Amino acid sequence: MSERDPLAQLLTELENPEFQEALSKLLELVKNLEKSGLLDMLVAITEPEVINRIFDMVITTGTMKLGDSIEGLLNKLGDVAEALQEDVKPASLSELIASLKDPEVAKGLGRLIALLKALGK
């Protein structure tokens, strides 16, 4: 909202040591990007036409729904990782059938069926 001359404002900012430090790091980063060839790539992919294609590919109904469920998925993955750490003995077919009485197992099986259905669509 400032009505000051933008150039004068920039010069004042440059006197700020914090800004100078950040700027020298930024220059270092630019140097590294240039040395590795990544800067050329960044310039190319930030062309409006390429950006548009990227957005077009990334923003879909599927990714919007996925983004929404990421939190839940990550929590589930955490539970799965924990289950993998548990010490279990090999299960027999009868034990498998018996385990279906466990509401958590039954619900998990329900999810697996839903997953199979989604995969088959």
Added chain:
Amino acid sequence: MTEKVVVLGAGTGGLVAANLLVSHGYDVTLVEKKDYHLFQPGMLWIAFQGHDPSKYMRRVDTLVKPGVNLLKDTVESIDLNERTVKLESGKTLDYDKLIIALGVSYDYDSVPGHRQLWETYGDYFSGPEHAQRLWKHVSSLREGKLVLAAADPLYKCPPAPHKAAFLSSYTLKKMGRKDKVEVILALPFIHAYPSETMAKIVEPKLEEAGVTVMTMFTVESIDVENKKIYSMEGEELEYDVAAVIPINKGPQIEITPDSVKDEDGFIKVNKYTLEVEGFDDVYAIGDCNNTPTSKTGVTAHLGAEVVVDRILGYDAKFTGRTNCPIVANGTATFVISSYEHPVIPVKFSKFKRMLEDLFIAAYWSSLRDPEKWRSVFKAYFEATDPTKLGESGW
């Protein structure tokens, strides 16, 4: 000869239209009476979380592309038959195409006591200074009732009072006054939200935030001396601090012929082409028209794109698409609908809050350089089209 387009109003719709048209080589004149453009949802953060207004304001001249002829002036009258716009300065503009984007005006006089209430406490609709006044009262409320109500069921940004309730309840919690101050959301609807589908999603969230919801409460009069609000439905509410959404009316300017305005002053348009009834060289976009969709920045932005495309010769149509964000603590949801599709269920999530943060971050750039954002917005609106998301919603 270059076509002369006059755009009235540098709100979201007016800026997007002017900046898009100038990039296509049109001779564009933009008329705006204020020096600053305000990101209107920012008023909620000013009023209920004490944000600095400067965060939500930018000088209009920094938001127009070079080539746009920006006139700081007030529109006095428009003659659609003569194709002229009269300004307060005495200047008269003529045009080949006219885009009216003058927003709504607020009526604080139809409800007895309303003007006095507004002058005392401010509100989160009429401007940053009024939002700051409300913050002064909200932040100093040690105990009692904070009432958030509306004088009419038709107001712009339908989820505004809900956002107000969420933001104020979090502020009060942070200040340790949640048990002493009751936030009451009194709404002129049957449910906690105009759409029942969204009401089912919003209601539990309001309950979680400790907000008391009162439905079927349309403010009829306010007794500021005794701090009471009376409703048309015959109820009364006591308050310590209150903000009542004013009755929204069309822009207060003289238009010839008068028949293009409806009884509340909104400009009658074809809801798909946004052409003003009877005039194929005049468009009305955003809050000032009578389209049967929510009045929001998103509809103004999308409307501007449609009008620009039509001026360019494409048969673009406005879909009435809405994407009204409802922001809660760390999460958000969107009210998504269109002319062809009623509101679909959309849950609160952290991801949607992130999307909303990104939309806000892109706001200024999307006004100044709308063409750069078109493909991103197009991809988003297509991905979240109510038909594509389906009945199960998002």
